[in-house]
Amino acid sequence: MNKYFVGIEGGSTSSKLVVLSGLTGNILFRKQAGPTNPWLSFDESVSTVRSLVRSAEKHLQDQKAKPRYEDEFFTSEPEKGNGSKFGGIGLTLSGLGDKNLQKKFLKRLIHKSGGELANEYFFGSDLIGPLETAFGPGRVGCVIISGTGSSSRLVAEDGRVYRSGGLGHLLGDEGSGYSTSVNAIKLILQRVESSFLEYEETRRFDISVLYRKMLNYFEITQGSELLTIFYRDFRKHKIAGFTRHIAEAAYNGDPLSIYLLQQTGKQLGKLACSITNKYIKNNPKHPKINFLGVGSMWKSWDFIGDCFLGQLPKVPFRFASLKETSAIGAASFVARKTGLEIPINRENLIEVKYEN
Template structure:
């Protein structure tokens, strides 16, 4: 049995092929296909990911039993309608495709379907949880202009704001000023305006890359950078904690964890864990899942749909096939 699993995000589109034993035959990475992008871009990148994966795996589309997709930015009925239009334009039979919001897939990647909550800390941020009664809830994920607290974009904007405040004398001095100017190849802080608003046109994906600079500055002991990352960890934990409270899970055995590149930061990770442990005594922490490990979400969803058992052996096989550690 051949299964194709796709993780569609704001940064990339990852496709892998595998069998019911978790053996991975191949993987392919294409450009981003989040639903907020233009349709032609989404169609191009989804098609490229699928065709590339099938080619590398030496598999025909007809051989695939199920295509399980985790898709970012499916927030409204219109988004779902557009997602299915993309599938149609790519030329795939709808009855062979299973689509889930990336927050739902993140939940499965962390909990394997047990009661719990997962939070994504990537370009954006969003949390999703399910309690023992099957009640569901999401938190955060309001996009870069409204929310996405704790995300890479949120961290980057906090850093840019800190640089502006330091320049004006309204905030603490920070090595972020020098490091961000070096990153952009400019000599004065005010030139950041041209870079952000003119050259990058406010592109969240590009601006989010500044988060790595913040982590580097923090590792050098910059207080402002450390404060930003610690707050990011607390914000990501907060997205989980509000779901735990509203779904009355505080006294239950609850699995929680994070996914996404923001969790590469030791400071974010430690702040996140500290906040969870202080507020949910029965929490079982898993992860974080970083890089290609998020593909576990659509894999586990596919296995459950097909009536296949998800075990540590299966998960380990998938991660080994991707060159990732369990």
């Protein structure tokens, strides 16, 4: 098992695990579980990671017991040295960018597991896993996450990291699922309450489609019941989930929903522009920039795309989305830490949306 590498990507809604063969890069096992953002629940996140790793360990041990083997490392010969330990475990989790928190997480993980699970470990935030998955080392890559929350990181050729966004729903998260939902809800409530706070620009839209969807999604009968959802039983991912219904209405032609998603595209474009300008200022002779959109909001590219692209600087770039889990990047990171470069065909893992 010490030639297998585990990667886990996790956020506030769900987590995904893959096990890669260190020799071929083949995915030997996959599993999905609940959230692993340590800021939401540290102990629960540790338990979820432990459970995912133990499931992978059991699956691979069961496969080794079978008479025929599909991967190069499934052999009947006993492994030397480290028993059933994995070669490495890589975690790229939302909220796990702090070094002290990483040390605490590793200590608790080993303690709850009754000992070491792998020969090596790698910890990082959910922003770096997608870049490693899509582009690998040594290329200028900028990830723009737009899911429940939003954030952006750009990694230069020299490894320097540029940051923008990622301040959370109280101080930022523009262009996220949460902000899109809140913008829709605020507009509806302002209209229902006959509030003069509503912007002149939005008064031309009919709110009836989204109003019905809002009442049905939150299982309420009137807008005032949202106060309980926002102030007593607050769940960020639940509120952000309303964007699925906004997207559905947009694809059915609702003008207000289309407008809201276009505004989200502009906000994401400004986020990308901000971080790109920081990088260009220090690297005037920069190579083509690889932008990567990660998160459920990018599924509405038909409405977000043009507004997003219209905000970007006039520089050579490519924009792509992932077709695979960024847990692959987490496994690749930890393998490299052991001195092994897993062969990964990264062009097969992305879908290019735009290139100039």
